[in-house]
Amino acid sequence: MGPLAAIGAGLAVIGAGIGIGKIGGSAMEAIARQPEATAKIQTAMIIAAALVEGVALFAVVVSLLVASN
Numbered sequence: 001m002g003p004l005a006a007i008g009a010g011l012a013v014i015g016a017g018i019g020i021g022k023i024g025g026s027a028m029e030a031i032a033r034q035p036e037a038t039a040k041i042q043t044a045m046i047i048a049a050a051l052v053e054g055v056a057l058f059a060v061v062v063s064l065l066v067a068s069n
Helices: 003-033 035-068
Strands: none
Touching (some): 003 035
């Protein structure tokens, strides 16, 4: 695995961490403002976090595949 692949994979993971952190923080703020909407907010948060995680995984796989060629 080349150094560029490692950097690409690291950036993907860092980006996913930041994105999921923002999602979680915004969800907590929304729940604090509107506790009666907790279930809807949590559902939307989980779906958004799963999409961000999927994109990050895809980026890591592409980075490793490019490095192997």
